[in-house]
Structure formats: structure tokens, C-alpha cells
């Protein structure tokens with residue numbers, strides 16, 4: 580049993596509070612926000628939540644085991660650092676930090692105190708994403724050739740960070756989870772059409788050591804909402820559409836075979852189009868699984884599935900993509916995270 584605090588009660592934080600209140604291993608939930616109206620809203624909805632207007636006072640609560648941080652990106656590092664220095668386990672919403680250096684600092688501090696660090700890569704807990712991981716690990720798609728992901732809509736423009744930091748953490752965390760590797764290089768192009776200096780559309784290309792490549796398109800400036808990922812393997816192809824609730828995953832038994840010609844005139848490609856299968860996927864709330872994984876990681880003294888190192892890997896790519904975008908799409912190398920810690 581443990582007590583968990585949530586800091587940041589704006590759009591996303593109340594979802595964490597709800598899942599903690601419903602979690603049977605969490606006995607007490609404390610809440611904090613610099614905006615008194617946000618605290619008032621949440622304590623009216625959840626009268627058992629213990630309010631703390633000041634974060635330092637919440638951290639001084641001797642019963643508090645861990646803190647979940649759902650504040651704007653630029654505040655993640657300072658709040659997480661304070662919590663770790665106070666000896667609390669931390670979960671930080673995506674993206675983990677604003678820079679690779681900050682992420683490394685947090686992980687180094689937490690490692691010294693053997694504290695759990697989780698990151699809000701919610702999609703890694705989504706049933707379709709977990710199913711795709713199983714399909715790929717079983718080798719059903721064959722060798723992964725490429726992944727192409729689109730996450731666009733007419734969205735809320737952020738005032739202080741680009742669309743890459745807002746939307747791409749989802750695609751990057753899924754792609755790395757599925758492939759089981761981080762990219763070695765990224766290139767990105769994009770543009771700031773609406774607010775100068777804040778790109779609202781970006782196209783990123785990632786290269787992986789395995790030979791796979793991936794493309795991620797993110798935008799706050801699109802006529803309709805698309806959340807679609809295509810995975811093309813040597814044996815089969817798969818489409819995951821997160822806006823499609825009945826059949827989010829479809830596996831296509833399609834492919835092309837190149838037969839090495841014996842003679843010049845024999846050049847031959849054969850195409851295969853077989854069944855399209857839509858596997859049954861149980862529906863459950865990803866956030867419930869994510870919150871439970873953090874609580875159980877604290878109780879079992881282990882890392883959650885999406886841990887701080889995963890957070891660092893995503894931040895590395897975001898930072899490199901932002902650099903590439905600022906330099907007209909120059910390829911940026913990404914160092915292996917193992918050499919950092």
C-alpha cells in the first residue's frame with residue numbers, strides 16, 4: 580500500500596488522480612497545483628484527495644511514496660529533481676524532460692537513491708500497441724522494413740514548444756517499444772506556419788541499427804484527425820489506426836518476392852495478396868495499466884515498463900530532431916544511451 584501525490588491538475592493530471600483513487604494499492608492520494616481553482620475542482624470531484632497548495636509541503640508529507648508530475652514540460656525537471664532529492668519515487672508525464680542533460684541528471688540522482696522513475700509513455704500500455712509488439716516478436720511480419728506514423732489534427736497550438744515535443748513522444752515511444760531499439764540517426768524538416776518560432780508541422784525520418792527506417796509526421800495544422808501507423812515487414816504488413824475503435828489493427832498477408840534472375844531476360848517480381856485479419860483486442864484503459872505499473876513498481880522495487888531510460892531515449896531523439904529541423908534537415912546522430920549513465 581502506498582500514498583501517491585499528483586502535481587499539475589490541468590487537462591491531464593485529473594486522469595492520473597482518478598486512476599490512483601480507483602487503484603486498490605494506493606491508500607491515499609494527495610494533489611498539488613499552483614492554481615487554487617484547479618485544486619478546488621479536483622477536491623470537489625474527489626473529496627478524499629488531500630490538497631497541498633505548495634509542492635514543498637506535499638513532499639514533506641512523511642507518508643508520501645511517489646509523485647506523478649503532470650505539469651507543463653518546462654517544469655518537469657525542477658519538480659522531478661525536488662521530488663527525488665526528497666527521497667520520493669517519480670513518474671513524469673511525456674516528454675520526460677526538456678533536454679538530454681536534464682534527463683541524465685534525474686536518472687543519476689534517482690539511481691544513487693534506488694528510486695523508481697517512470698515516464699508517461701501511455702501508448703506502451705495500450706492493448707493494440709501491446710498486441711502489435713507480440714505479433715512482431717513472434718516474427719509474424721518477418722523482418723521489419725519500415726514504419727510510417729501519422730499523428731495530425733487541427734490541435735491546440737502550444738505557446739512554448741514545437742509540435743515535435745508535444746505529439747512525437749507518442750510515436751517515438753511506440754516505435755522504439757516495438758523494435759526494441761533506439762534510432763541511431765534522425766532528420767527532420769518542418770515549419771512554423773501559425774506562430775513564428777514554434778513549428779506546427781514536422782516530418783521526421785529515423786534510421787535504426789537493424790536496418791529498419793521509420794517516418795513520423797506530426798502536425799497541429801491538418802483538416803482531420805489521423806492517428807495511423809503502417810508497419811511493413813518482409814512477410815506481412817500491418818496497419819494500426821487508433822481512431823478506429825472496432826478494428827484498430829489489421830494484418831495484411833501481402834508482400835512482394837524478388838527472384839534472382841538466372842538470365843538477363845528472366846527478371847521477375849511476384850506479388851502476393853492474401854487474407855486481411857483483424858485480431859480481437861480486449862479493451863482496457865491504457866492509463867489504468869500505466870498508473871498501476873508505477874504503483875506496483877514502487878511496491879515491488881522494480882522498474883516500470885516505461886521507465887526513465889525510455890524517457891531519456893525519447894528526449895534524445897526529440898532534441899536531435901529539433902536540431903535537424905533548425906538546420907534544414909541535417910542528419911543528426913544519436914548516441915547509444917548506455918554510454919551516458
Ligand SMILES: NC(=O)c1ccc[n+]([C@@H]2O[C@H](COP(=O)([O-])OP(=O)(O)OC[C@H]3O[C@@H](n4cnc5c(N)ncnc54)[C@H](O)[C@@H]3O)[C@@H](O)[C@H]2O)c1
Pocket residue numbers: 586587588589590591592611612613614617634648649650651652654672673674699700701745
Ligand atoms: N500521456 C498522455 O497521453 C498525455 C496527454 C496530455 C498531456 N500529457 C502531458 O501532461 C503534462 C500536462 O499537460 P496538460 O495538457 O494537462 O497541461 P495543462 O496546462 O492543462 O495543466 C498543467 C497544470 O500544471 C499546473 N502547474 C504549472 N506549473 C506548476 C508548478 N510549478 N507546480 C504545480 N503546478 C503547476 C498548472 O496550473 C496547470 O493546472 C504535459 O507534460 C503533457 O505533455 C500527457
